[in-house]
Structures are given as C-alpha cells and as structure tokens.
Amino acid sequence: MSATILDVGHITCRFGGLLANDDISLSVQEGEIVGLIGPNGAGKSTLFNIVAGAVSPTSGSVSFLGRDVTALRPSGRCRLGLSRTFQVMRSFNSMNTLENVIVGALACGEGARQARRNAYEVLDFVGLTRRAEVPASELTPAEKRRLEVARALATRPKLLLLDEVMSGLTPSEARAGMDLIVRIREAGISILLVEHVMEIVAPLVDRAIVLNLGRILTQGAPADVLKDERVVSAYLGEEYHA
Numbered sequence: 001m002s003a004t005i006l007d008v009g010h011i012t013c014r015f016g017g018l019l020a021n022d023d024i025s026l027s028v029q030e031g032e033i034v035g036l037i038g039p040n041g042a043g044k045s046t047l048f049n050i051v052a053g054a055v056s057p058t059s060g061s062v063s064f065l066g067r068d069v070t071a072l073r074p075s076g077r078c079r080l081g082l083s084r085t086f087q088v089m090r091s092f093n094s095m096n097t098l099e100n101v102i103v104g105a106l107a108c109g110e111g112a113r114q115a116r117r118n119a120y121e122v123l124d125f126v127g128l129t130r131r132a133e134v135p136a137s138e139l140t141p142a143e144k145r146r147l148e149v150a151r152a153l154a155t156r157p158k159l160l161l162l163d164e165v166m167s168g169l170t171p172s173e174a175r176a177g178m179d180l181i182v183r184i185r186e187a188g189i190s191i192l193l194v195e196h197v198m199e200i201v202a203p204l205v206d207r208a209i210v211l212n213l214g215r216i217l218t219q220g221a222p223a224d225v226l227k228d229e230r231v232v233s234a235y236l237g238e239e240y241h242a
C-alpha cells in the first residue's frame, strides 16, 4: 500500500463572514494524481493556496510527508518537495526560458552549476529545449504554461500542485499537456491539480474530489463521481445529464 504524501485535516478558512473552506479533510497518496474540481466559488483556489502555504487557514492542519507544515512558508514547503504552479504565469518576462527555469532550481537551494544542468534537463522533459534562449515574453500561451510547470519541476518536487495549467489551451495543446502530466507522475511525482474542465480531469486523475460551497461534496474514481446526481446538479448541470 502506498504512503500518504499529503494530509489535509479539518481545514476551515473564513474571509470575514464568508466561509470559503468548511472543515475539509483530504489526503493524497504517493504516486496519485488527484483532481480538485467544483463550480466557481466552491473554495478550490483557497484550499490550493492553503496547501501551498500562500494562505493561512483559520483552523486545521496541513501535513506533508508526515510533517506538520501548517505554519511553514511556501519557500520552506518548496524545499521539502511541495511545489506549485500559478494560474497567471509568474515567470520573469525579461529573462529567457532557460534563465526562468534556473531561478526555480536555485530556489530549492541548488548551486549555480547544478541549477543550470537541472534546468536543461527539465526543459528537455517538458519539450522546451529549442526555446531555451527565447525571452519568456515571446513564448506562446501553451509554452508559457509549460514554462510554469518547468519552473516548478526544477525545484525537484515530490508533490506538484497544478493550478489550472490546461485552461485556455486548444484541444491538441491540452492533450499534449495531459501527456506531460502523465509523464510527471511516471517520474515518481504525485500531483494535486485544480481544473475546471471535466473532460480534462476525468481521463487524467485517479481520484476526483468535488468541492461545493466550501465543503467536499463527494470524491472517488472520476467515472463514479460523474454519475453522482449531486455532482450533476451542483456542477455539471442538466445539460450534461441529458
């Protein structure tokens, strides 16, 4: 049986009077791809940011590899092997593609020479080698998404948090993105992803967790979740049902 890599325990997050996350508990096992889905405002981004360390919960805990990281900053979590992408690309536009990935490698404490070697390997892995010298600002939207993933991979994560890396891509770009995610898992990295598009989540994830109104509505194998009447009415809508 695989070990638990991430354990989220009874997370509650209030923004003033608004309950964005209401007593959420979930776990990710080593080697798993888990998808966090749900309608707008369900609390996905809040939970994602709490796991990454960007938002502090009102109460509850986050454990990574058996260690309580609730009070640890994002940089500290990153050094332990918990890395994230951003929905809006955070890359440095004045730097080229390679340099952006080197920044990721340096962030996890590698020396300059090792960081450069690591960055070349990661660029090869995500298929951006021939764009290494191009300024990040000149990459296509799909390439920018790959660069975001590359920067996170350069920190040598054990668990990768992917924030809507597929949104806005063409169907063929999305298929290539899905292939990349599968290869990341094959490389031994567990994945927790937030996505809106069910067509992307369903074939990719081992387990889908559906949030609604700040709580877990249901979770399970995508095929079972898609059949769940509560998911259809809260999220997918009658159109999907038909």
Ligand SMILES: Nc1ncnc2c1ncn2[C@@H]1O[C@H](COP(=O)(O)OP(=O)(O)OP(=O)(O)O)[C@@H](O)[C@H]1O
Pocket: 015, 018, 019, 020, 038, 039, 040, 041, 042, 043, 044, 045, 046, 047
């Ligand atoms: N920093 C904040 N301050 C105040 N309210 C917030 C903050 N962040 C999120 N919220 C509110 O918390 C609720 C949950 O938002 P969240 O962004 O987590 O949902 P989501 O499922 O990610 O939605 P979307 O799919 O639209 O991104 C929303 O009502 C949102 O307006």
